[in-house]
Amino acid sequence: MRVLMCIPNISEGARLDVIEQVAEAVRGIEDVQLIDVSPDADHNRTVLSYLGEPEAVLEATRRMALKAFEWIDMTRHRGSHPRLGAVDVVPFVPVRGCKMEDAVEIARQFAAFVGDLGVPVYTYEEAATRPERVSLPDIRRGEYEGLPDKLADPDWQPDAGPAVFHAKSGAVVTGARWPLVAFNVNLRTTDLALAKRIARAVRHISGGYRYVRAMGVELVEQGLVQVSMNVTNYKKTPLPRVLETIRAEAARYGVSVVGTELIGTVPLGVLEQVARYYLQAHDLRADQVVEMALLQ
Amino acid sequence: MRVLMCIPNISEGARLDVIEQVAEAVRGIEDVQLIDVSPDADHNRTVLSYLGEPEAVLEATRRMALKAFEWIDMTRHRGSHPRLGAVDVVPFVPVRGCKMEDAVEIARQFAAFVGDLGVPVYTYEEAATRPERVSLPDIRRGEYEGLPDKLADPDWQPDAGPAVFHAKSGAVVTGARWPLVAFNVNLRTTDLALAKRIARAVRHISGGYRYVRAMGVELVEQGLVQVSMNVTNYKKTPLPRVLETIRAEAARYGVSVVGTELIGTVPLGVLEQVARYYLQAHDLRADQVVEMALLQ
Numbered sequence: 086m087r088v089l090m091c092i093p094n095i096s097e098g099a100r101l102d103v104i105e106q107v108a109e110a111v112r113g114i115e116d117v118q119l120i121d122v123s124p125d126a127d128h129n130r131t132v133l134s135y136l137g138e139p140e141a142v143l144e145a146t147r148r149m150a151l152k153a154f155e156w157i158d159m160t161r162h163r164g165s166h167p168r169l170g171a172v173d174v175v176p177f178v179p180v181r182g183c184k185m186e187d188a189v190e191i192a193r194q195f196a197a198f199v200g201d202l203g204v205p206v207y208t209y210e211e212a213a214t215r216p217e218r219v220s221l222p223d224i225r226r227g228e229y230e231g232l233p234d235k236l237a238d239p240d241w242q243p244d245a246g247p248a249v250f251h252a253k254s255g256a257v258v259t260g261a262r263w264p265l266v267a268f269n270v271n272l273r274t275t276d277l278a279l280a281k282r283i284a285r286a287v288r289h290i291s292g293g294y295r296y297v298r299a300m301g302v303e304l305v306e307q308g309l310v311q312v313s314m315n316v317t318n319y320k321k322t323p324l325p326r327v328l329e330t331i332r333a334e335a336a337r338y339g340v341s342v343v344g345t346e347l348i349g350t351v352p353l354g355v356l357e358q359v360a361r362y363y364l365q366a367h368d369l370r371a372d373q374v375v376e377m378a379l380l381q
Numbered sequence: 382m383r384v385l386m387c388i389p390n391i392s393e394g395a396r397l398d399v400i401e402q403v404a405e406a407v408r409g410i411e412d413v414q415l416i417d418v419s420p421d422a423d424h425n426r427t428v429l430s431y432l433g434e435p436e437a438v439l440e441a442t443r444r445m446a447l448k449a450f451e452w453i454d455m456t457r458h459r460g461s462h463p464r465l466g467a468v469d470v471v472p473f474v475p476v477r478g479c480k481m482e483d484a485v486e487i488a489r490q491f492a493a494f495v496g497d498l499g500v501p502v503y504t505y506e507e508a509a510t511r512p513e514r515v516s517l518p519d520i521r522r523g524e525y526e527g528l529p530d531k532l533a534d535p536d537w538q539p540d541a542g543p544a545v546f547h548a549k550s551g552a553v554v555t556g557a558r559w560p561l562v563a564f565n566v567n568l569r570t571t572d573l574a575l576a577k578r579i580a581r582a583v584r585h586i587s588g589g590y591r592y593v594r595a596m597g598v599e600l601v602e603q604g605l606v607q608v609s610m611n612v613t614n615y616k617k618t619p620l621p622r623v624l625e626t627i628r629a630e631a632a633r634y635g636v637s638v639v640g641t642e643l644i645g646t647v648p649l650g651v652l653e654q655v656a657r658y659y660l661q662a663h664d665l666r667a668d669q670v671v672e673m674a675l676l677q
Contacts (some may be wrong), residue, residue: 120674344661356652363659365640378416
């Protein structure tokens with residue numbers, strides 16, 4: 086069983102008929118499972134999630150992009166989220182039986198497909214061609230409106246497609262990354278400064294764990310504060326280790342952990358890891374999980 | 382998605398051609414996944430595990446039984462494990478989207494099918510018709526050799542099929558139960574008496590948790606002892622609670638937990654439970670697990 090996930094972000098969050106047509110393009114591919122469609126009207130942006138065998142996911146992504154290019158016109162796009170194009174970001178994520186190299190290869194094939202349509206493409210994260218293209222915010226700086234200048238810059242020649250501004254579709258960023266786990270830890274205090282201090286203690290940018298992004302947030306209605314995190318590589322920075330660090334930091338101030346939240350999809354690997362760590366089930370394997378047998 | 386599991390135990394553990402034919406009868410049913418076949422020559426007994434949609438699992442079980450009845454002759458059966466018949470025990474286990482009542486209903490249908498073949502059937506656990514038939518060892522007392530007397534006893538009239546001894550096939554016990562989790566906790570000591578004392582502290586029979594069976598075992602090669610358990614209803618007696626009790630009991634004697642083992646198949650629900658308990662992810666749902674999306 087080889088499973089790849091794709092989580093494209095398209096620049097349409099309001100016209101539900103357009104979003105439905107894009108989703109339908111994915112559903113049309115047998116062996117691909119569309120698991121979520123989340124439109125956001127304020128951001129004027131929709132996130133789709135689907136998964137399946139890598140070649141089928143690539144085909145679904147090609148059809149998804151053709152449909153989005155057809156209906157989305159970037160010259161008319163307004164929205165509060167940074168974006169470069171109609172098919173803004175297309176990350177491929179290895180889920181099971183797939184290596185990162187497989188995901189990178191699929192991303193490159195998708196980039197070539199889009200480039201052949203005359204739309205410039207940048208590849209990011211694990212599919213980046215140079216260090217300054219690893220980070221999505223770095224690539225997206227200047228946004229759609231800055232694309233003509235960017236494409237004229239020798240340092241920002243696209244990884245696929247022509248260095249020519251495509252007014253209707255903008256540019257595409259595609260690549261491969263590990264699954265991102267949205268993990269929030271709620272603390273029994275209203276002291277936002279403490280949540281911010283702990284966020285700084287665990288996040289990479291300020292000296293913490295390599296694969297953690299974090300910020301302190303107030304949960305006004307619950308009378309709590311939260312350390313809100315994205316763990317970008319849970320295999321290398323395990324959630325239990327991060328939780329125990331937060332617990333210890335909070336305890337220094339007499340504050341305890343109320344609970345945690347895992348938002349959105351969670352790889353089975355996270356649950357295996359939690360059982361290995363806390364249940365001390367050191368040799369647990371995913372293929373022991375009864376439900377996994379149905380996928381073989 | 383509705384998934385039922387069946388884990389029949391048949392009275393043949395040596396003739397691999399017979400075991401293969403029985404396994405093939407299960408494989409022949411589309412939408413049923415045979416996940417394990419474990420023959421034991423000493424016990425002269427084989428455990429099969431398969432799962433799928435309830436009606437498909439019932440059909441696979443009918444064909445499995447017909448094949449086993451064809452090739453196994455109890456008048457010639459020898460083995461060290463207690464048994465009543467060729468198709469000795471057939472538990473149905475609700476895995477996902479199934480209620481216990483669904484599993485009981487399938488067990489009753491299977492009992493009726495076997496009864497119509499002229500083989501006496503007892504139903505046990507959640508499908509038991511009276512309290513003294515809940516426990517498998519109680520039903521199996523006297524074994525195959527005692528069946529003629531048992532069938533003559535007014536208290537042991539079968540739940541399906543005739544009260545007539547079937548020399549070739551013996552009797553069948555079928556029913557429904559929760560998944561059984563084999564969970565072992567290894568302790569950093571060679572003191573077997575301590576493992577036995579802790580086993581008594583957690584097991585139901587001597588005053589412990591309702592759904593725990595336990596014994597103390599020596600792991601000679603590793604220089605450790607083990608509390609070896611079956612948890613017969615992990616939803617009502619959660620594994621983390623049992624582990625923490627064992628940890629506390631061991632700590633009274635200065636002994637720590639080296640690690641634990643989950644043997645064989647593990648319901649995804651166990652991993653959810655571990656994450657809810659230790660990661661304090663109180664609201665985690667199985668349908669957030671990426672891999673589960675593939676089953677929908």
